[in-house]
Amino acid sequence: MTNLVPIGRALISVSDKSGLLDLARALHAMGVELISTGGTAGMLRTAGLPVRDVSEVTGFPEMMDGRVKTLHPAVHGGLLALRDDDEHLVAMAAHGIEPIDLLIVNLYPFEETVAKGADHPTCIENIDIGGPAMIRAAAKNHKFVAVVTDPADYTPLLDQLKAQDGATSLAFRQKLALSAYAKTAAYDTAVSTWLAGQIKEKAPRNRSFAGKLAQTLRYGENPHQSAAFYTDGSKREGVATARQWQGKELSYNNINDTDAAFELVAEFAPDQGPACAIIKHANPCGVGRASSLKDAYIRAYQCDQTSAFGGIVALNQPLDAETAEEIVKIFTEVVIAPGASDEAKAIFASKKNLRLLTTAGLPDPRSQGLAFKQVSGGMLVQDRDNGWLNHADLKVVTKRAPTEAELADLLFAWKVAKHVKSNAIVYVKDGATVGVGAGQMSRVDSTRIAARKSQDMAEALGLPQPLTIGSAVASDAFFPFPDGLLTVAEAGATAVIQPGGSMNDAQVIAAADEAGLAMVFTGMRHFRH
Template sequence: MQDHKPITRVLISLSDKEGLEDLAAALVRHGAELVSTGGTAKKLRELGHEVRDVSELTGFPEMMDGRVKTLHPKVHGGILAVRANEEHAAAMDAHDIGPIDMVVVNLYPFEATVMSGADRDTIIENIDIGGPSMVRSAAKNHGDVAIVTDPADYDAVIGELDGHGGLTLEFRKMLAAKAFALTAAYDAAISSWFAFGDQGEAYPHRRAIAATKAMELRYGENPHQKAALYIPQAVAPGIAGATQVQGKELSYNNLNDADAAFDLLSEFKDGPPTVVIVKHANPCGVASADSLEEAWAQALACDSVSAFGGIVAVNRTLDGATARAITEIFTEVVVAPDADDDAKAAFAAKKNLRLLLTGAIPDPRRPGQTMKPIAGGLLLQDRDNAMVSANDLKVVTKRAPTDQEVKDCLFAWTVAKHVKSNAIVYAKDGATAGIGAGQMNRRDSARIAAIKAKEAAETYGWDQPRTVGSSVASDAFFPFSDGLLAAVEAGASAVIQPGGSIRDDEVIAAADEAGLAMVFTGMRHFRH
């Protein structure tokens, strides 16, 4: 049977006082003396409790605008003393230090202060010193002291007190683990602000990253792998914070693919109704049209085979007609900023289909960094948030592209940015006509995309593939003319690529001979 350690004295210092009323009542009910500071002491007295001020305990007043109040041996000695250690007990007797059995603390709202746009001096004053010191002291001495940092744990603490009159060592260990995670995350936020916000240093010498577990997942990429979803403190609208309206539990792969779809969709945040279909983190169909229903039909036509079991993302409130069209094939996840009642009703009949509502679509130009683990380290880089417009394009062939070819070039280029390299994307009239992803050479990507376009034409009974008269984008330069010639064979009439190969002249000559229009962007979009 576990020993439940009673609580005789509690130090409470809170910036967020939610849940304090019930916790304080339980502590008093079990005979604990309450010691507190400033606003927390005032709140406890308003609740009708007797409170001993920390200044009375220490013999020193709060000073320096509250910067110094709990940083005192009679506070930290009472927290850190190991009760069974005779030398510690003698020191407590010699210096009149009473034991503190529980510390209830939450920290100054540093991140909220930063997010509010406060000035530098205000931000600095919201760096908590005394709070983290008490948290760490109590967590270190969890063998004798309980540290409570999360209001979500108040009910469990009350339950332990009411059920057993005290807290077990296992419970105190759990509280201590959460406490150290809290101070680590708090310091990570402060160090990040100093580096990024205060000094403009994107890649500091040490990079601390903190996140909170949102959910455990059924498994990782494969059933033998465990996985969980974590969310950093400050996030943009996205998959991690989306509301799941219906459907079975999300998997690791669902989340990864949904994020890929949503990331590409953000490129069309302010564009016409657009639908993105993703399979295994690669787009297999993208289209913009006058309505979501039409965009869905055009996106699906690009590669209806790969779309089976895929992820769908839309940039408008999802309507019933589009939802019903989507349910005609097996779909794992649908992502939208919102959905009307008709759409929700259409999906309700598909109980396993997950519907995620993000509430908003982030700015594709937003700053940020991406992270990838490698053996023994982490790779961090800036988000690929670069975009090009028609004014950025350099015509390098004898024939300049038509206005429609320019539009299709830019559409294909935007999609190619989100296709695994080597990426080739054919587009025509605001829809993808063929996508070649992840091949070891660019020629094969071009050929695979053309094959998919031919299959689509056969499936839909078209006279010719949509690659005929299309514009084709390559995420990096053509190192040889063979990749470009494969696009010519597919019927492309215009090309957009970064340029920069030592054989650019050879590739341009091949384009001129085929009567293509070709433009250079001056940037590439590798995605590995």
Template structure:
């Protein structure tokens, strides 16, 4: 094996001129579209260098290929870990065309220019997603690939870099339009995409590795993802928006398959995520109806259809145009119940053929299928932007059980009250603060969200329950005989007394106020049972 003895250096190039392709380096993990690409490059007279499986695929496509080892004069070694990490490769990529010193050095060392680098990386994200062990994940960390990509992107004045099979078509179109050359505009755009890809790749690795060593708050954090969908607009029509996903996606809107319906909006995605996370809290059949990221009805039941009807009864006015999430495969009965009113999105782990046929009659309704439910106890991070930075915290995976409760009143809750209290507090976790949730018989019957005063949330929830009762022709609201949950402590007794006036008989709250004794005394005077959780669930 020997290195080239003569070097043909292309005409001087600047960042503004088309560059003719004479030699390409191709090393890809994802071989989608590779055969068509190399045949087209060969037709333009491009010499192709490659390695391993990529070289075999190129040969199978009937295109001549030069092994990198033959080009460098140095064999592939260390189980393939070292193959492209060689001056004959990186010098050919990084040498500046039109720079006399670079050209002289390349000629002195027999380094041939490489004008095109086509590289996609070892499938690290997919390896982690399928649950591979630690050693396998580490082995799928690409080293040479990112180095090649970054080198080519840095020297985009003379080199074209392609990191995604989706860009093959635009490369070939540009080559055809410029008689075998690549325009400056495309080189720049592909270079930007290349840096974004290596950044996202390193971000996925760093996030995964931090999790492996139990580092919740690392010194540096990288937030990156792949564009899944360009959205028509953001929260409002004057705002631009897009949906990005990363390879370590939690089951939900990022991993879901859209079976039918028009394109999802920014608000749809945000609300659907909130709905699916809420309904994942329950093991028995459950339904959550969400509007503007807040639940307007949540219920458990023996069937999804039954649970939906009970969830809808909590606030049928707000449910119109809402998001419905379920934690079981949808059947015909559930689909028919859901489609009786206008619904924007339905998300479920699955749906049988009969349910899909019912939804198909509502062509604008979006149906999302996830395959699995997320685990509410799984650790992870939530990220929110602020001016000049990011707020990062661990996901609220806190779960209160009966063993965590402290009875603080003279009367303990009955078994039925206790079951409803635990459900109410679990729903509270998904309601914007200040949050008040009334529950009766396994279903929410009143929800107050996002108020500056806790007593206002209690009163609003009670008023909505009264409105629902009047609309349904009931003699009294379902809050009569209900239990009530508060996401944080009652700072004064007024919020608790407002709940008692609404008909609540038992209360669940974190406790911890300097006025706890005053609140407990008010609960005793009203004949309420009250338990403290020791855990709060603020949601902003």
């Protein structure tokens, strides 16, 4: 197979013109003939570079508002011709087709146009046709043609040409071809996803997902698993958009847990007071609200100090120095917040292994989006769980209605339970979790684990009784039998929030009334697997 291929002729047609002039000047200096289209050709010509219009190559003018300009045998023949095939060479000579050795194309900014809220016709006009066709042709013929689709590859391309005396190696062209096909696949994914949204198609017959490499990770969940982090191009605030100020590279588990922490703390609006969530292995080990960020952190930490060690801390307001001083008292893996003061950064600077991430804001817990999970032989796709409750959504089902204080804690517990692995039980008192039971096969076991953790923390803090006494409890799904509810009552809880909907709801309600509990139904479930 041919290895080194000299670059004699390049076709350039780009929407993103960053770095273009430096590249074109370098190619011209190497003796490469430049062919271009429309605005790209105009830019090169204005810069004093000799350039041939594609219309000169094809013998046809650009037409139909630029929709038709490169879709021509003179272009695609130059890209697809096999230079070691005599029949191809004869056909090129017979039809006056010149070889194209280098294609530099990036596509119409479709995703950016959609993100700006453009109308339907404008979005349609920003669906590139000629670009993907040329990219795929050049990538298919990477035995002879180099294709560049990203300005990030301009420098590697020039380095390659300098190292190979104006030629490209097969290995380099193969790598470019891989990037090219991934680029067109991602582009088509963006278009098809947009079209599905336009016609409100919830389950398209074929569905694809695309991502852009953000980071190659040291390993996955375990050292024997390779891993990488890809972004999806959305503008949703979170770990993918965060800036890391210090600390070593994030691991797979760091990213996963930080995302879980930030999504949870975002349930608590900053304008309603400071909030903190501490996560360990994707489950909350403490969530608290208070009048200051420091106190919110302390309240979250006091739910389960043992689990909080080596955990992830997420804040709903910018990190301040007072809170930073408190956090560094124990080992913490990651802190993420919508901003941080210079004083807080200086305090963290002494902790080399602590990663500090900041974002421009919080993710919107009510925003729409897709969540997907791979299973053997397929993919499960669902809407993101953006379920939200207000006081008016609750149905009191017991003889006693919850007090205002109980109601506030019930809604707090419900927000946290949404982010706890099922079966989930969350005890809350005075705006802070006091016991969390997660991921158990039995809901009764979750209630007992959460209560036991509260008892252990009470002993560690020197308190006379567990904080579950007088608490409110959330269950992510209904109690199928009274036993789980009675366990909650034995732990000292006085109010319960749950979806309802069990065949045994009447028995569960009767047990709540007998125990003197206030209970409300939500009609909404929050399973999280």
